[in-house]
Amino acid sequence: MEGYISIWCGVGLYLVVDLEGIKMYWLPLLVGLLASGAYGQLTAQSSVAPALRECYTDTLLQNRNNLPPATINVLIDIIRHVEDAPNVNMGLREIAVSLLHTYRQDGIEYHQPEANLVNNANILPYAPTFHSFHRHRLLLTKLIPNNLQVLENTTLSSPLKCAIHNMLSTTVDARVQGNGNCNQFSQYRALRTARQVSDSDIADDVEILDPALLNSKNRMGQMRQYNPKNDVEYNNYGSARSERQLLGESLCPILTGVVRTFWGEVSAGHLIAGIAAGSESQRVSVLELAKGSVLNYANAQQTVSSVFAATLSGDLAEAVLIQGTERGNPTISIGATGYWNSTQAPKYFMLRNRVNIEMTDPEIRGDIDGYVLGSTLNTPLATYGSLKLSQLLDMYYSRNGVFNLETRACNRRSLMQQYITNANLVTETYTFAAALDTQMPLRGTITGGLDSLVDSAVTNFQTSIMNDLNCGSTESLSIDYRLRTNLYLVIDSTWQFDVIYPAISYLLDSIDVNKFGSSITLLNAFDGSIVINTTWSLADFHSEYTLIKHQSMFTGVNLQTSLTNIRTLMHERLEIDRMHNYVGGNATVLLFLLNSGNLQNNDEIWQQARILNETVPDLRILFTTSTNQMDNLWNLVRDMHQDIHTISLTTTVNHVEALAPTLNRIQQTGRRIINPLCGATYNREINSGSRTFEDFVEPNYINFYAISPNYFYSNNENRRIRISRTGAAMGSLVVCHSRSVTQPRQNATSHGLDENAITCQTIATTGNVEINLRNPCDGFSTINSCPFFYVSVQSTTNGVSTFSATCTDSACRFPYSVRYNVQIEDFGCFSSSASIGASIIVIVASLFINVFRSS
Ligand SMILES: *[C@@H]1O[C@H](CO)[C@@H](O)[C@H](O)[C@H]1NC(C)=O
Ligand SMILES: *[C@@H]1O[C@H](CO)[C@@H](O)[C@H](O)[C@H]1NC(C)=O
Ligand SMILES: *[C@@H]1O[C@H](CO)[C@@H](O)[C@H](O)[C@H]1NC(C)=O
Ligand SMILES: *[C@@H]1O[C@H](CO)[C@@H](O)[C@H](O)[C@H]1NC(C)=O
Ligand SMILES: *[C@@H]1O[C@H](CO)[C@@H](O)[C@H](O)[C@H]1NC(C)=O
Numbered sequence: 001m002e003g004y005i006s007i008w009c010g011v012g013l014y015l016v017v018d019l020e021g022i023k024m025y026w027l028p029l030l031v032g033l034l035a036s037g038a039y040g041q042l043t044a045q046s047s048v049a050p051a052l053r054e055c056y057t058d059t060l061l062q063n064r065n066n067l068p069p070a071t072i073n074v075l076i077d078i079i080r081h082v083e084d085a086p087n088v089n090m091g092l093r094e095i096a097v098s099l100l101h102t103y104r105q106d107g108i109e110y111h112q113p114e115a116n117l118v119n120n121a122n123i124l125p126y127a128p129t130f131h132s133f134h135r136h137r138l139l140l141t142k143l144i145p146n147n148l149q150v151l152e153n154t155t156l157s158s159p160l161k162c163a164i165h166n167m168l169s170t171t172v173d174a175r176v177q178g179n180g181n182c183n184q185f186s187q188y189r190a191l192r193t194a195r196q197v198s199d200s201d202i203a204d205d206v207e208i209l210d211p212a213l214l215n216s217k218n219r220m221g222q223m224r225q226y227n228p229k230n231d232v233e234y235n236n237y238g239s240a241r242s243e244r245q246l247l248g249e250s251l252c253p254i255l256t257g258v259v260r261t262f263w264g265e266v267s268a269g270h271l272i273a274g275i276a277a278g279s280e281s282q283r284v285s286v287l288e289l290a291k292g293s294v295l296n297y298a299n300a301q302q303t304v305s306s307v308f309a310a311t312l313s314g315d316l317a318e319a320v321l322i323q324g325t326e327r328g329n330p331t332i333s334i335g336a337t338g339y340w341n342s343t344q345a346p347k348y349f350m351l352r353n354r355v356n357i358e359m360t361d362p363e364i365r366g367d368i369d370g371y372v373l374g375s376t377l378n379t380p381l382a383t384y385g386s387l388k389l390s391q392l393l394d395m396y397y398s399r400n401g402v403f404n405l406e407t408r409a410c411n412r413r414s415l416m417q418q419y420i421t422n423a424n425l426v427t428e429t430y431t432f433a434a435a436l437d438t439q440m441p442l443r444g445t446i447t448g449g450l451d452s453l454v455d456s457a458v459t460n461f462q463t464s465i466m467n468d469l470n471c472g473s474t475e476s477l478s479i480d481y482r483l484r485t486n487l488y489l490v491i492d493s494t495w496q497f498d499v500i501y502p503a504i505s506y507l508l509d510s511i512d513v514n515k516f517g518s519s520i521t522l523l524n525a526f527d528g529s530i531v532i533n534t535t536w537s538l539a540d541f542h543s544e545y546t547l548i549k550h551q552s553m554f555t556g557v558n559l560q561t562s563l564t565n566i567r568t569l570m571h572e573r574l575e576i577d578r579m580h581n582y583v584g585g586n587a588t589v590l591l592f593l594l595n596s597g598n599l600q601n602n603d604e605i606w607q608q609a610r611i612l613n614e615t616v617p618d619l620r621i622l623f624t625t626s627t628n629q630m631d632n633l634w635n636l637v638r639d640m641h642q643d644i645h646t647i648s649l650t651t652t653v654n655h656v657e658a659l660a661p662t663l664n665r666i667q668q669t670g671r672r673i674i675n676p677l678c679g680a681t682y683n684r685e686i687n688s689g690s691r692t693f694e695d696f697v698e699p700n701y702i703n704f705y706a707i708s709p710n711y712f713y714s715n716n717e718n719r720r721i722r723i724s725r726t727g728a729a730m731g732s733l734v735v736c737h738s739r740s741v742t743q744p745r746q747n748a749t750s751h752g753l754d755e756n757a758i759t760c761q762t763i764a765t766t767g768n769v770e771i772n773l774r775n776p777c778d779g780f781s782t783i784n785s786c787p788f789f790y791v792s793v794q795s796t797t798n799g800v801s802t803f804s805a806t807c808t809d810s811a812c813r814f815p816y817s818v819r820y821n822v823q824i825e826d827f828g829c830f831s832s833s834a835s836i837g838a839s840i841i842v843i844v845a846s847l848f849i850n851v852f853r854s855s
Contacts, residue, residue: 042150043105044140046133048126051153052105055162056126060546064347067163068542069505071346072261072397073514075268077539078156078164079390080515085155092381093279095389100276101140102150103161104168104269106257107133110175131322131358132170134440135314142289143306144276159543168269170257172357252350255338258362260346261397262478263409264468265338267366270311274370275389277310278377284309286435293438297450300434301427307374308428311367312420316461317433318440319358320453325444327355332457335464336360344502344655359457364464365412369396372415376407384805384815395814399475400699403803403816410471422458430454481702481743483511484671485518485587486534488569490562492525493553495595499649503593504545506655510663513538516696516813525594526554528565557596559636563608566590570616571680583693583824584673584705588618589666593647594625601632609636613784614832615680617708618672624662668742670706670790673721675827682710682831690825695793696817699731699803702794704743705822709786712773713830722823723793724768729806729818731797735769736760738790739776745792763820783832793820 042049048056055061068074082088083095090098107130113123128136140146156164259268283303286295304313316334323332333356340346351357359367373396380387380402395401401408407415430451437446446453469477489507491500511518515536522532522545531553532544570590576582612619623633624645637643645661675688688711697703712719723735736758738744744758745751761769773789780786795818797803803816812819 043101043103044137046128046137048108048124048128049105051102051150051161052165053124054158055165056108056124058158061158061162064166066543066546066548067159067166067347068539069345069347070163070167070259070349071509071538072259072266072268072393073509074163074539074542075167075259076390076393077514077537078160078167079393081160081537081539082151082155083388083390085151087152088155092387092389092392093276096272096276096279097144097146098151099164099168099272099389100144100269101146102155103165104136104140104272105133105165106136106170106269107131108169108171110173128171130171131318131440135309135318135436136170138289138436138439139273139277139310139314143284143309144273144280157540157543160539163539163543166256167259168257168272170255170267170269170363172253172255172351174253174354251354252352253354253357255349255351255357255360255362258338258349260340261409262469262474263397263412264365264465265349265362266369267360267363270315270363270366271370271373271393272389273310274307274367274372274374275377275392276374277306277370278374280306281375282306286431289432289435290438295434296437296446297430297434301431304428304432304435307371308424309432311371311374312425312461313428313432314436315359315363315367316425316429316454316457317436319356320429320433320450320457321437321440321442321446322358323356324446324450324453325442328444330449330452330456332453332460334359334457334460335364338362342502344506359461361465364461365468368412368416368420369409372407372412372419373402375419379403380407383802384808386808387805387815391813391815399478399480400803400814400816403805404801405471408471410469410474412468413465413470422462425458425461426454429458479667480700481667481704482698483518483587483667484516484585485511485589485666485669486521487511487513487518487666488521488523488566488588488590490523490525490528490566490590490592490594491531492557492594492596493550493555495550495593495649496651497547497550498651500550500593500595501545502651503649503653503655503659505542506659507663507666508538508541510659511666513541514813516811523562523566524553525557525559525562525592525596527558528562528569530569557594557599559599559601559605560608563605563612563636567608567612567616570612570619574616574678574680577674578676578679581676581691582674583676583691584822585671585693585695587620587669587671587706588616589620589622589669591622591624591662591666594623594629597627597629599625599629599632601636606635613638615682617710618674618706620665620669622662622665624659670704670742670788673705673707673711673791673822673824675711675824675829678710678829682829684829684831686829687716688824688827690823691827692821692823694726694811694819694821696807696812696819697733697793697795698814698817699795699797699800702745702792705791705793706742707773707789707791709777709780709783709788710830710832711827712789713777713783713786714828715775715777716826716828717774719773719826719828720770720824721773721791722768722770722821722825723763723791724821724823725763725766726819726821727806728765729816730800730804731795731818732765733763733769733818733820734760734792734794734796735763735771736792736794737771739787742788742790743792744790745794783830 060066082099105128107128108126109130111125111127113120113125257267257269258265284306285303286300319332319334323329336351336353336357338349338351338360341348341350351360373392380392383403392402396407397409433450433454489504508520513520513536519534519536520541521530521534523529524531531549532541535541609621612621621637622643623629623637624647626647626649628646630644633644634640642665647658647662649658677686677688695703725733734746736744736746738758740757741753746760748755748758763769771791776789777786805815807815807817807819
């Protein structure tokens with residue numbers, strides 16, 4: 001049990017007692033700042049917080065095209081950066097609170113300076129003036145106050161800081177964007193697979209937009225009685241018309257603070273606020289919230305729940321107050337749909353409406369998720385006290401959920417019904433609206449009828465987000481294995497950036513680049529040099545790979561220099577593996593994604609490919625090119641029919657379809673199991689002896705391995721691998737192997753595989769499975785012709801309803817991952833470089849082709 005007790009010792013000192021180590025620290029807090037109560041609340045003040053200002057002044061950071069995309073995986077990655085930062089030693093609760101206080105500032109808007117202010121270096125034309133700021137200020141100062149220091153400015157790099165600020169902070173940018181044409185999104189329609197649409201509910205549709213339906217249903221109908229020219233700003237500065245009158249000009253205002261997940265767009269600030277509020281859940285006195293003001297509503301409750309106000313009742317109250325005073329309509333409209341203008345690189349989320357946007361769909365989802373996770377936080381923390389915020393989110397937005405299959409995003413609608421009662425929501429909303437009314441400037445005064453407005457809002461909330469995907473349909477759309485592939489991606493800079501960037505972004509999402517999964521290394525096809533060094537961080541990759549970086553790459557493709565340098569790089573990596581006694585666990589793929597036509601191939605190039613083939617046997621080389629280059633490339637890959645693809649990429653292409661064959665090849669490349677002593681030299685005498693590595697599999701997931709014949713070509717009677725469980729965990733492990741099926745599994749027939757080619761064994765709670773590798777290459781005269789040995793390890797948890805926390809060290813992605821050992825016995829080192837025969841056939845064949853082509 002890990003734990004801390006903080007004792008407030010008066011004059012700016014905290015005594016922190018670490019229960020485990022019985023250590024004590026004195027944390028000096030800045031007395032002056034504490035006295036003013038302002039230290040943690042610079043983001044609650046009515047100017048842009050100092051540490052966030054560079055996100056609005058630096059032109060690179062201001063442009064979201066230079067920042068990582070707003071996806072839940074990027075958000076989790078950035079939170080991991082914070083959790084892993086050397087000076088941040090905080091638990092889940094403190095991290096959630098600190099993230100809010102450091103990076104969230106709602107409602108920041110651009111204000112066009114008057115002519116004479118242009119270029120005034122002392123004025124930043126941004127300020128938190130949008131309505132969402134007022135609730136935000138109450139949140140940070142009264143509902144989730146922070147006695148801790150905010151995170152240091154150096155915790156995150158500037159691009160990551162601005163990215164998380166944008167992901168957490170809700171505001172609307174109503175300036176006219178780009179060419180002002182919002183109706184170019186029909187092309188993205190096809191991309192949205194993750195959504196069910198029923199005819200009756202088209203009006204509630206979120207991400208799919210069918211222009212035909214749009215026209216027939218006149219979705220913008222509400223705007224008829226809304227004349228932009230009448231949209232006078234309440235916070236008009238000076239006598240000139242505020243630039244916020246431009247609200248009427250942009251048909252597609254950008255909603256900030258939105259993060260894409262597989263289960264719909266989520267306002268991450270609301271999500272984290274719910275968790276933070278839940279972590280120190282309290283009832284806050286309404287008089288305290290309304291400090292200095294007179295409450296208008298006599299029949300309001302005395303207190304509000306901080307978790308409700310941070311999430312659902314907060315947004316409902318905003319909608320009630322603003323719509324109630326501005327539109328005078330007795331019906332409060334809840335929910336507003338939007339879309340990303342690029343689904344593969346989600347950076348700008350455009351709303352389809354300019355009015356009634358106080359509680360948009362992403363906010364609804366963020367509120368529900370934040371409320372559910374926040375109000376039930378004690379349950380997962382009781383299961384695993386050292387649970388990290390990144391793990392909580394990773395579990396909730398995954399197939400396995402937060403220690404059970406109930407608490408997960410795909411189950412949102414039933415969680416909402418389970419945890420949120422109508423009566424509670426009405427009371428909390430009414431009371432918080434009364435408090436917020438004293439804090440937020442409105443364009444009218446509510447003199448009565450607040451309760452019916454609240455009723456209307458809550459009723460409409462109940463029928464929102466009806467079309468979100470449920471668990472059943474998402475499971476059929478996702479795979480039950482995770483990749484751990486070191487992907488070396490070689491690109492040439494003749495690709496247009498806005499064509500190649502979304503494609504790369506999609507690939508990285510699909511191969512699960514993260515600290516516990518795949519890595520990405522970006523190389524230049526001009527010479528094979530490193531453009532972006534190996535990283536397991538999506539956020540770091542995206543903040544480095546920008547238009548400027550792309551344009552600074554040397555142009556052209558030189559396969560000879562590239563392959564020579566890549567061969568050297570791969571040999572270095574093998575030597576590093578040898579040094580570290582690395583036995584396996586990751587796959588390696590080299591993917592050339594090329595736009596240049598007419599690639600030059602020659603004998604020298606083929607020689608490099610051959611050496612790679614023979615000395616880096618676990619490397620899968622793939623070519624995906626924009627024109628058919630089969631004739632030039634066929635002799636550089638292992639399997640010319642499956643490893644070479646032609647792709648047609650454009651800015652509007654459906655990446656899911658276009659990249660499917662390439663992605664499939666990457667997915668089929670199993671994690672390697674090697675004899676680390678071989679290095680790049682394959683000295684025959686070296687026997688691995690007995691070696692092990694540890695691996696992890698999530699409940700109901702499966703890991704695939706591939707062992708190259710280079711480690712077992714000549715027979716050794718004792719050669720085998722052994723899979724054994726380590727540590728207690730629920731369920732069984734099923735170990736399968738095959739010589740022909742790259743992804744062997746039980747019940748193979750239902751997956752379209754050949755059952756007879758697969759052998760499976762089960763490990764119950766203890767024990768192990770041994771697979772002998774005796775005479776595995778009998779009948780094959782060359783190493784190259786002898787097939788790989790494929791192994792899989794699957795976790796099955798039939799009948800287990802609650803997962804326990806058995807994987808608690810830093811190597812575990814999920815606390816409920818199941819761990820096991822892979823042991824190898826007497827692996828050898830065999831290289832085909834001696835099998836000249838095979839090589840000569842290929843040389844003759846390539847000569848023949850050349851003669852044939854030139855004649
Ligand atoms: C935070 O760091 C950035 C760059 O590292 C710097 O430009 C900025 O001024 C710093 N902000 C504060 C408030 O220290
Ligand atoms: C999305 O919209 C933003 C803002 O208007 C623009 O900068 C960006 O280029 C657009 N992206 C695409 C793919 O259209
Ligand atoms: C294998 O993957 C793990 C987790 O992603 C990573 O920590 C490790 O460094 C990788 N090893 C190699 C040799 O790539
Ligand atoms: C890439 O990273 C490795 C390991 O951190 C380092 O040794 C190497 O110098 C880096 N290469 C480049 C080009 O930055
Ligand atoms: C690499 O090995 C495979 C057999 O595994 C063989 O079919 C292919 O021709 C080889 N490629 C090269 C470039 O040597």
